[in-house]
Amino acid sequence: MRIIVNGETTQTQAKTLEELCAALGHGTSKVATALNGDFVPAPQRGAIKLAENDAVEIVSPRQGG
Amino acid sequence: MLEFYGTEIGSRLLIGTALYPSPQILADAVKASGSRLVTVSVRREAARARSGQGFWELIKQLDVYVLPNTAGCNTVKEAVTTAQMARELFETDWIKLEVIANNDTLQPEVFGLVEAARILNEDGFKVFPYMTEDLVVAEKLVAAGCEVLMPWGAPIGSGQGLANPLALRTMRSYFPDIPLVIDAGIGAPSHAARAMEMGYDAILLNTAIAKAGDPVKMGRAFSQAIEAGRLAYESGLMEPRDMASPSTPVAGTPFFNIDGAS
Numbered sequence: 001m002r003i004i005v006n007g008e009t010t011q012t013q014a015k016t017l018e019e020l021c022a023a024l025g026h027g028t029s030k031v032a033t034a035l036n037g038d039f040v041p042a043p044q045r046g047a048i049k050l051a052e053n054d055a056v057e058i059v060s061p062r063q064g065g
Numbered sequence: 066m067l068e069f070y071g072t073e074i075g076s077r078l079l080i081g082t083a084l085y086p087s088p089q090i091l092a093d094a095v096k097a098s099g100s101r102l103v104t105v106s107v108r109r110e111a112a113r114a115r116s117g118q119g120f121w122e123l124i125k126q127l128d129v130y131v132l133p134n135t136a137g138c139n140t141v142k143e144a145v146t147t148a149q150m151a152r153e154l155f156e157t158d159w160i161k162l163e164v165i166a167n168n169d170t171l172q173p174e175v176f177g178l179v180e181a182a183r184i185l186n187e188d189g190f191k192v193f194p195y196m197t198e199d200l201v202v203a204e205k206l207v208a209a210g211c212e213v214l215m216p217w218g219a220p221i222g223s224g225q226g227l228a229n230p231l232a233l234r235t236m237r238s239y240f241p242d243i244p245l246v247i248d249a250g251i252g253a254p255s256h257a258a259r260a261m262e263m264g265y266d267a268i269l270l271n272t273a274i275a276k277a278g279d280p281v282k283m284g285r286a287f288s289q290a291i292e293a294g295r296l297a298y299e300s301g302l303m304e305p306r307d308m309a310s311p312s313t314p315v316a317g318t319p320f321f322n323i324d325g326a327s
Binding site for chain 1: 084085091104105106107108109110112113114115116117120121124134143146149151153154155249271272
């Protein structure tokens with residue numbers, strides 16, 4: 001399945017947002033997620049099914065002004 | 066004592082965490098400045114990277130209040146979603162709300178700002194809006210639930226100081242009971258002192274400390290300037306006048322000749 005992760009087109013076998021995070025090495029990382037522009041709380045990632053062309057954002061804490 | 070949304074903050078200097086030469090210098094500068102609140106952000110995490118983890122550990126060690134921002138957001142939707150991600154990541158409902166109009170001025174897009182503030186306040190956030198000094202926008206932000214206002218001094222990163230002191234003075238008078246923070250544009254401790262002398266409650270800055278030749282020493286400089294400015298405001302500044310007025314008593318001046326006096 002082709003999806004867009006952080007603005008880059010990606011092929012994935014992941015069926016849910018939780019599986020995608022794990023596949024990308026973020027299983028235990030401190031990250032937050034959004035799907036197609038909407039926030040997805042961490043506990044809900046396992047219930048969120050991915051679909052072709054979905055746009056996923058995965059972010060982490062960073063320096064800011 | 067300075068309070069934001071009922072929380073007492075021990076310092077009137079709020080500082081950003083970006084642009085420092087190293088994480089250690091950031092930590093040292095925060096400690097030297099005495100700041101009790103730092104701003105942070107969220108950014109995309111690359112696959113198999115753990116860039117955010119180290120920064121998060123550093124921030125926790127600083128033991129300060131954390132104010133996440135929505136820097137870089139151009140729409141209400143982006144800002145709201147970014148705020149929600151930041152709330153989960155940083156475990157706080159405080160958000161420095163930025164909705165940016167264009168990349169040259171980084172001017173707040175005030176219509177989107179008001180709308181995003183309303184949505185976030187209804188969602189339980191405590192919103193710190195980065196705004197222009199416009200009084201009508203300020204009123205609408207207060208009506209939307211904001212209990213803190215953060216007008217810009219000058220464009221972000223410009224170091225120009227207070228570009229519109231008349232409007233900022235008016236804003237202070239117009240909102241005597243709302244915590245007002247000058248956010249952005251401060252380049253020198255004297256700029257910060259001036260804002261504090263005008264009665265502003267706190268200063269939020271980043272570049273002026275982070276990009277100083279010695280950020281740790283500059284952190285102390287800002288701390289002292291802000292304390293001095295606050296003390297001056299509380300003390301009551303003298304009114305300026307156009308003509309000279311002798312401070313040394315005139316009576317008893319040696320060689321004073323009443324006939325020659327004019």
